[in-house]
Amino acid sequence: MLRRFRYTLIVLSVLALAACGEGVVKRVSEPASSLQQLTVNADGSWKVALRLQNFSSMPMRFDDIALKLSVGDAEAGTLTAKPGVSIGGASADVIELQLQPAAQARLIVADALASNHTLAYTLEGSVAATPEEKKQRTFQINNRSTLNHAPGLPGVLR
Template identity: 30%
Template structure:
């Protein structure tokens, strides 16, 4: 009886060690916001989009696909592909060019006429495609965010 028990103990210990593999790190959706926006001479907007990794694991971000809504007007598509390795709880930026609607441009011009006291609300929503460091495949993460764009004093056609 004791011989069988002595043979079983190493098997149970080995199974216990196998179950103690590396812990999985928690993964959460990123935050996406506009860090800076420049109105180019051709009317396009060049956005500096900030992606904040809110996870306990580093992630390789590959694309965002969503919409930008300015001042509750009709939204425009916000889409970009890139390759950003963002460590846990860190952020990085990417450039996105888009063509705004005439109403969006008018809302921005009205806020700019107010000087540094003018601002325009915006919201972004969509999906960010990323591969967490512990996963084999990339997956989509939903993002939603809103904030304000205000003209930068002394730098024409630039908003933050």
């Protein structure tokens, strides 16, 4: 009888502890940004497809973007936007921005396209995002990566 009582007590204790769990842990992680595509328009301006990656376990609304773009060793300009786009947890989305690049950056991109070689770029600045049911936070971005000529698409780097 005492054994049965202990067994029942242990089972009830385990069930009570299991019921205390809160389920899915909501974690906020720093987002990332990168260039998905850079297209040179006929007038020399650029159409930039900016990829926003949410590494958090919950949705985040991306409210404000201010990223200085450099190509090679030259500053191209600043990508600014207030997209107001919500991105689900562990997901990504792409927004398109227009940029009137600096002359030196324009030459570097033209050279990369003409000679079909890799283009190094840097994004540096901040992204303000609001995690679900929390306060807005500003995250610092410092990303270095490369783009390559997209075969069959003139004026496009991916």
